[in-house]
Amino acid sequence: MATIDNNLVNGLAALVLLAAFALVASQRMQTIVRVFALQSLALGLLAACVAYITGYSHIYIVAALTIVLKALLIPRILTYVMQRIQVTKEVEPSVNTPSSLLIAGALAVVAYYVTEPLIMVGTSITKNVLALSLAVLLIGLFVMITRRKAITQVIGLLVMENGLFMAAISITYGMPLIVELGIFFDVLVAVLIMGVFVFRIKGTFETLDTSFLRRLRD
């Protein structure tokens, strides 16, 4: 029945948004990585549902890639990096948790208002997920800006990509397969490169707190 599928898709989308908020509320590094993995898993399932409803089988591949890459592989890489450089357990936010949560809520409202005219145009079973995906994007950006540790900035970027992917699915049922593959590859390489640089930063500066990166200024 269309409504169950619809509700399932909407439910998974809400779960993705919820994970974004959980990310903002988390205070330990391990929690953040796990929440990100959970979000990617929900996202992969969402893609699979959309594939099932619309019958476009190439979305299954994309869903599988999301789950394997973002829910399994990348969290492993991040955890490995964190263990190797013995990062301290706390996330170091520059805005405290309740305020961060409220700002994230405000961003969600902003996302809703921005996408409202877009939702009216065209028809798609998942178009109302667009508002949630933009909210996840903005919250990812917010996490990047307000968390000082280098690794949380990487995770913020990955959350932005998740939001983006959800937006792509919601408006246009994803993009041509080769483009999706290329994007995944890019994300993976980006994470690897950032991992290398996190190593170097820790080695050179003895801390991952990026507020120490203030030497270059005019």
Add this chain to the structure above:
Amino acid sequence: MVNLPLAIIQAVVLVSIAPLVTGIIRKLKALLQSRRGPPIWQPYYDLQKLFRKDSIVSHDASWLTRITPFVCMTAMLLAALLVPAFTTSSLGFLGDLIVLVYLFAMFRFFMALAALDAGSAFGGMGSSREMMVSSVIEPAILMAIFSTALLTGTTDLSGIANTLATSGWELVVPSLFLGFGAFFIALLAENARVPVDNPATHLELTMIHEGMLLEYSGKDLALMELSSMMKLVLFLAIAWSAFFPWGIATQLTLGSVALGLLVFALKLIALVVVIALIESSMAKMRLFKLPNLLTVSFILAFLAVMSFYVL
């Protein structure tokens, strides 16, 4: 539909099982901590003992301390009449969910005020902490229940329960889950459960609810304890009937009422087990970290309302 006798029976049932629910929670906690623990009927014995004793009131206390136990009890009894637990017939026409929330607010207000009345330090401390907690939680509760009110188009709690129970899959939207999550955290906060407050402690460093009860004794204490237990049961009942009321009796037949009772008992036990698990596995949060958890509840409720509009 409102069947007056059934509604009153429902209220009586709620009042009478309140101490039992508390007893079950304590027993479960004990078992989880490898103790034998008190029997599950212990709260009844405690109340019985307390009702026999005299109450002593401080010289400095005013009329407020004397009337507070009665006000609180009355508020809870009224609320019991309004909440649909195992059947949707309740005296909803007397008041909708806004009245309900404000009955709880009245309960909290009088309790906090009376705690200040005796002029003791513990009471004042408990009151201020309680007010801090409720300042964040009350909007969360309102928004969480409002999300279901928006969904079903009515603010009457039994109407909400009726609509949700009879609509099948269409109304199972993310709003419900988000609202339920928010309401559950609010339940823990309002009823002095870990991780917000430890109900078994009497250390001034760690108590909120208990601090406000220190000045009472005898019958007054019995009334306050009983109304607190009723508040817990009512919150549990609202949690199920406002969000996932399936199984509730919507018709007046004996069969559906019996089924409703059974389902209600099961739901209560389920939540009670969860509460006991949470209480045994988590430590109470430090006071200045409480706003983190409470804001999470607020945000969940906010998301519940928002996802109603967006999705």
Add this chain to the structure above:
Amino acid sequence: MIEVLVLIPVLTAVACYFLNRRHWIELASTLGAGLLMAASVAISYQVFTSGPIQEGIFYLDQLSAYMLMLVAFVDFLVAIYSVGYMGKEYEEKLFGLGRLRAFYSLLQVLVFTMVLVVCSNNLGIMWIAIEGTTLASAFLVGFYNTENSLEATWKYIIICSVGITLALLGTILAYASLVVLVPGESGGALDWTTLVQAAQLKQLDPTILRISFILVLVGYGTKVGLAPMHTWLPDAHSQAPTPISAMLSGVLLNCAMYGILRFHIITSAQIGPGFSGTLLLLFGVLSLAVAATFIILAKDYKRLLAYSSIEHMGIVSLGFGIGGFFGIFGALLQMLNHAVTKSLLFFGSGQVLLKYKTKDMSEVSGMAKVMPVTATLFLAGALAITGCPPFSIFLSEFTILYGGLTTDHLLVSALYLFFLAVIFAAFMYHVGKMVFGTPSQPLPRGEVSRICVSVMIVLVVLTVVLGVFIPTFLNDALTQIVHLFSGGAA
């Protein structure tokens, strides 16, 4: 044929990685760059004489061919210069052979991604390539592994990745503006050619397209270095090794601009050039203002050059925003002239760095006495970059100004002139202090590397030639490109 073109840098990168003698690596790199240059000339000739080429995912129209020539040309010069510069640093034992190999092969990987940017038809692949340029250049920017370069690289990666993510959202929305009216997976809907045709037939959704352009402008604009997204640029361009700075400033910024231009063409075709043009104008003027401020305050000469890049990208953006024949012609010419002149300046700064061993301007003086040839070339470059005749940049900036005045953009033209004047004064002040006066340290007199100086001489000659007259083939080529932009009448 185009596949061959794209493969050349890849093969060169592989070769550089596996060779293990310094001179062989340098030879391979230079040969590869030369080969790329030759292939680019051949293909561009074909495009300009017989029209765009379309093969599978590749599409080369006049704009692509022009950019391709720029990339290949700067790559060739940088390859030759690197032999001198990196060779010198290698001789001074600043790093080992392994790093040298990594440098040359990563350089070619960067060139590969840039070639892919300009050759691809599919906007998604273009995005992947632009993100690829960020990733490929990350290690190059952080080459020296010092604290400052690490900071610069981290900022570069993070800020550019955020920007590019926004650009991806913009790309998705552009795709959506076509597909949302015709739901379902349209494999070709991400192709630029499809989108432009649809735009000309007014089949795209205007609201979605507008939001898409804003996102693309902000997103790719981060990579171009438009203010206020420019904060990574001074750090990255000053901390990178000099040949890489030239590469980044000279062509990478242009490639990112190319990305914006593709969307500008689509948007202009659908809703006219007013919307996107105005936005480009805004960012252009803002970049000019920011650049002017920081050029006055500059203390490090490589950062000075980086801010100058921000200024010139602002001018390019301004030119495209003004539109009309002269605005676009001038902006295109500016892209070429800036690539040539900025490379010249960065090459010169590399010589200064090798000699004086410091990036601080207050510690550099008396270049004229210590290395007269380099000093002359550097001074010429400085005059060129600030828009003095008879150098090339004067011509392109004047064309843009003419365009602005004839299309009624009077306030913008006034601001443009004002900032140019301010930058001229500040820049020449700084360079003057560096070139003239007595040497700050007792240094041996003499040029640092003959190869490097030769490259610089070639560039100066080119700047002067282009400043005096524009060859016919260039004129025709640019005119053909202008016609690609709707609103480029005449």
